[in-house]
Amino acid sequence: MPAPIVTASVELYRDPAVFEHERTAIFARTWQFMGLEADLIRAGDYIAEVIAGYPLLVVRDQAGRLNGFHNVCRHRAGPLVGEAKGRCDHELTCRFHGWRYGFDGQLKAATGFGPAEGFDPAAFGLFPLRVETWRGFVFVNLDLEAAPLIDLLRPLDEKLGAQPRRPARVRDRHPIACNWKVFVENCLDGYHQEGVHPVLAAETGAQQLDVRMVGEIALYEAPSRGGAAESLWAWVWPNLVVSVYRGVLLLEHLRPIGPDKTLMDHVFLHQPEDPGVEAAILHSERITEEDSWVSERVQQNLDAGVYHQGLLSPTQEGAVAWFQDRVAQALAQ
Numbered sequence: 001m002p003a004p005i006v007t008a009s010v011e012l013y014r015d016p017a018v019f020e021h022e023r024t025a026i027f028a029r030t031w032q033f034m035g036l037e038a039d040l041i042r043a044g045d046y047i048a049e050v051i052a053g054y055p056l057l058v059v060r061d062q063a064g065r066l067n068g069f070h071n072v073c074r075h076r077a078g079p080l081v082g083e084a085k086g087r088c089d090h091e092l093t094c095r096f097h098g099w100r101y102g103f104d105g106q107l108k109a110a111t112g113f114g115p116a117e118g119f120d121p122a123a124f125g126l127f128p129l130r131v132e133t134w135r136g137f138v139f140v141n142l143d144l145e146a147a148p149l150i151d152l153l154r155p156l157d158e159k160l161g162a163q164p165r166r167p168a169r170v171r172d173r174h175p176i177a178c179n180w181k182v183f184v185e186n187c188l189d190g191y192h193q194e195g196v197h198p199v200l201a202a203e204t205g206a207q208q209l210d211v212r213m214v215g216e217i218a219l220y221e222a223p224s225r226g227g228a229a230e231s232l233w234a235w236v237w238p239n240l241v242v243s244v245y246r247g248v249l250l251l252e253h254l255r256p257i258g259p260d261k262t263l264m265d266h267v268f269l270h271q272p273e274d275p276g277v278e279a280a281i282l283h284s285e286r287i288t289e290e291d292s293w294v295s296e297r298v299q300q301n302l303d304a305g306v307y308h309q310g311l312l313s314p315t316q317e318g319a320v321a322w323f324q325d326r327v328a329q330a331l332a333q
């Protein structure tokens with residue numbers, strides 16, 4: 001009989017120093033969802049997000065390429081763009097003193113800076129990011145040497161197979177008062193279904209839940225009533241969930257804001273005329289509410305100082321154990 005596994009220390013879920021370490025050791029080295037290619041059609045179209053405290057932007061250049069940069073001017077750290085999405089003509093112009101950069105990140109003009117001996121504009125280009133797309137989703141990686149996005153997503157990509165085009169979208173965001181890992185672990189455990197999601201458990205049959213790891217992806221398939229594409233759910237290291245529920249595709253990006261604050265970014269993609277979209281959104285909202293409720297209370301209890309370490313079931317919480325190991329590995333590097 002397998003033995004229980006000791007959980008990660010409570011400090012990992014509340015210490016600001018750990019959070020700071022995770023920013024560089026995890027979020028600066030992994031693929032992060034940035035937005036939709038549908039918002040980047042013409043040259044100059046851009047999207048911007050703050051991910052784990054890093055303000056980032058992606059812009060389409062005149063040659064049709066997507067280029068990503070930190071949204072940080074090399075002069076005195078002003079922002080290049082101020083909105084979550086929009087369009088700039090010809091170049092990125094800093095909102096502070098007006099330095100102008102090409103869509104390739106090169107500094108074209110240090111507007112009004114005046115003569116300065118030895119100042120070489122070529123050495124003051126924007127800090128670049130890796131940008132890749134997958135099925136219309138734009139991802140960035142702060143690590144310029146990172147392995148290609150598809151290496152990470154392949155098991156999910158194969159599972160999804162051919163999917164219909166879903167041009168319509170609904171976006172929303174939920175602030176959750178817990179450490180991002182508390183919420184991820186909630187996602188990775190099928191054990192809490194009956195306690196936290198009684199309606200879902202009744203629908204899927206809680207005893208048949210099965211979460212299995214394939215590479216750095218956790219796949220869960222409910223016993224399907226209408227084919228795999230109807231009910232697929234996957235978590236992707238470190239903070240993304242992709243699911244299909246009754247034909248609606250949902251992306252959930254868990255964006256860490258601080259040691260005890262997370263923002264859940266939801267993107268629902270659906271067919272324009274799909275009458276089921278309302279039901280799919282309501283379903284997701286209910287699950288998110290239930291998971292947020294329990295995760296926020298878990299965080300409160302971790303912060304209270306009476307609980308220091310617990311146990312994981314070797315049969316029910318294998319994916320949680322995998323995740324805790326993976327985090328420890330990343331923080332040790």
Ligand code: FES
Nearest residue numbers: 073076078094097
């Ligand atoms: S900070 Fe960008 S131009 Fe001054």
Ligand SMILES: [Fe+2]
Nearest residue numbers: 186187196291
């Ligand atoms: Fe849940």
